[in-house]
Amino acid sequence: MFNEVSPFVLPDKPVEECGVFGIYGPGLDVARLTYYGLYALQHRGQESAGIAVADGRHVELKKGMGLVPEVFTGHSMDRLTGHVAIGHVRYSTTGASQPLNAQPLVFRYAKGMLGLAHNGNLTNVAELKSMLASTGSVFQSSTDSEVLVNLIARYNANSLEEALMKCMIDVKGAYSLLIITEQNLYAARDPHGFRPLCLGRLADGYVVASESCALTTVGAAFIRDVEPGEIIRIDQNGITSTQGIKAPSPAHCIFEYIYFARPDSTMDGFNVNRVRREMGRQLAREYPVDADIVIPVPDSGIAAARGYAEESGIPFEEGLMKNRYIGRTFIQPTQQMREIGVRLKLSPIREVLNGKRVVLVDDSIVRGTTSQKIVAMLREAGAREVHLCISSPPVIRSCYFGIDTSDEHELIAAQQPLEEIRRMINADGLHYLSLEGLLGLFNPRSDHFCTACFDGRYPVEVPKPKESGKFSLE
Numbered sequence: 001m002f003n004e005v006s007p008f009v010l011p012d013k014p015v016e017e018c019g020v021f022g023i024y025g026p027g028l029d030v031a032r033l034t035y036y037g038l039y040a041l042q043h044r045g046q047e048s049a050g051i052a053v054a055d056g057r058h059v060e061l062k063k064g065m066g067l068v069p070e071v072f073t074g075h076s077m078d079r080l081t082g083h084v085a086i087g088h089v090r091y092s093t094t095g096a097s098q099p100l101n102a103q104p105l106v107f108r109y110a111k112g113m114l115g116l117a118h119n120g121n122l123t124n125v126a127e128l129k130s131m132l133a134s135t136g137s138v139f140q141s142s143t144d145s146e147v148l149v150n151l152i153a154r155y156n157a158n159s160l161e162e163a164l165m166k167c168m169i170d171v172k173g174a175y176s177l178l179i180i181t182e183q184n185l186y187a188a189r190d191p192h193g194f195r196p197l198c199l200g201r202l203a204d205g206y207v208v209a210s211e212s213c214a215l216t217t218v219g220a221a222f223i224r225d226v227e228p229g230e231i232i233r234i235d236q237n238g239i240t241s242t243q244g245i246k247a248p249s250p251a252h253c254i255f256e257y258i259y260f261a262r263p264d265s266t267m268d269g270f271n272v273n274r275v276r277r278e279m280g281r282q283l284a285r286e287y288p289v290d291a292d293i294v295i296p297v298p299d300s301g302i303a304a305a306r307g308y309a310e311e312s313g314i315p316f317e318e319g320l321m322k323n324r325y326i327g328r329t330f331i332q333p334t335q336q337m338r339e340i341g342v343r344l345k346l347s348p349i350r351e352v353l354n355g356k357r358v359v360l361v362d363d364s365i366v367r368g369t370t371s372q373k374i375v376a377m378l379r380e381a382g383a384r385e386v387h388l389c390i391s392s393p394p395v396i397r398s399c400y401f402g403i404d405t406s407d408e409h410e411l412i413a414a415q416q417p418l419e420e421i422r423r424m425i426n427a428d429g430l431h432y433l434s435l436e437g438l439l440g441l442f443n444p445r446s447d448h449f450c451t452a453c454f455d456g457r458y459p460v461e462v463p464k465p466k467e468s469g470k471f472s473l474e
């Protein structure tokens with residue numbers, strides 16, 4: 001899951017796979033606005049980036065491996081001119097990390113040119129690929145997104161909306177999609193609304209993005225979220241909405257609020273920072289600890305730690321400093337120097353920790369390796385007690401909808417009881433937020449979320465888990 005090209009995450013976290021950004025704006029520099037939009041979504045994918053621009057006759061594409069500013073340098077955007085654009089940032093799990101799999105995907109077919117950017121994972125891709133291959137389709141990349149392109153090309157007899165409606169019947173799983181033709185911008189969201197997608201307005205155009213933070217960055221006003229199962233066309237006449245497929249009860253990914261999304265984003269009616277703070281408050285109600293200070297694991301634990309501190313009355317302190325300058329060129333430590341990996345990213349503040357009973361707040365535990373190292377680090381810096389409070393329930397199942405959460409045999413909570421995990425990471429106490437407590441924060445829409453990685457209740461059928469291996473913290 002963690003490798004040399006994941007500079008922004010600790011090696012023990014779920015990883016978001018993609019972010020998408022699209023703009024329709026005659027008279028605007030749509031390529032540069034897309035570039036800035038992708039910058040705001042960089043946390044959703046750091047392995048590749050791309051922008052496709054259409055000018056009424058042609059779709060031009062630039063994409064490559066690396067962060068947004070690494071892919072788009074100097075004058076590399078000068079040829080990206082037009083009135084409509086889509087962009088994509090990617091972290092790969094479906095399909096290898098290689099230039100061919102970077103998005104947007106741009107194709108020429110019977111009706112002209114088409115560019116596609118996809119966030120999410122399809123769950124029936126093997127079946128669809130074999131159906132398409134048996135009737136003559138060829139695939140250039142190993143991404144599931146190419147299946148969508150083939151289906152759209154196959155079904156587009158009358159209109160792109162009609163093609164997307166037919167695709168929505170065939171395709172299962174998670175997709176927040178942006179598509180450009182030579183003329184128009186289209187957006188579509190799967191019927192469960194797994195991955196976020198929202199719509200904004202500029203003075204002279206419209207923007208669609210994975211998260212509202214990207215709208216804010218380019219100066220667009222938030223209009224609304226794209227509804228589950230909805231297809232939106234944006235053209236010279238403005239916005240046209242079609243319900244592409246009947247939507248069941250929504251199943252928005254609850255992990256977006258726990259860890260992935262930027263705190264300044266608001267998605268499906270809930271602000272991420274506010275939700276995280278409430279998670280911390282709820283955690284403090286469920287697990288009051290007799291302690292001297294509350295500290296977060298930065299950055300994703302900060303809001304929940306503040307909430308815990310507010311509710312418990314225990315002072316909030318910054319006890320760990322994060323090094324924000326570990327980039328792609330960071331050379332991973334050798335086997336003998338593994339401890340350095342975490343220490344480079346996080347460093348304890350002895351003056352804060354020495355002699356203290358500490359509540360350490362983190363957003364999640366996946367494999368437990370990082371938690372173990374952080375607890376050891378706090379003890380070395382003089383912490384008298386370390387109580388680890390996690391602002392999410394235990395992660396016990398893999399995700400099949402666009403998040404890399406590791407295989408089940410690597411998930412510590414799927415393999416070990418609570419007391420054993422506490423012992424393995426050497427904490428004085430270990431507490432997870434309850435699923436009921438988490439969902440209660442979204443009342444009265446508590447049933448609008450996917451919680452499958454916590455309870456195994458997948459909203460759609462998923463492939464069988466991979467073969468189990470032996471769990472180890474090593």
Ligand code: SF4
Pocket residue numbers: 194252253254255256398399400401402403405450451452453454
């Ligand atoms: Fe999100 Fe977990 Fe559902 Fe995946 S399984 S969509 S990570 S809540």
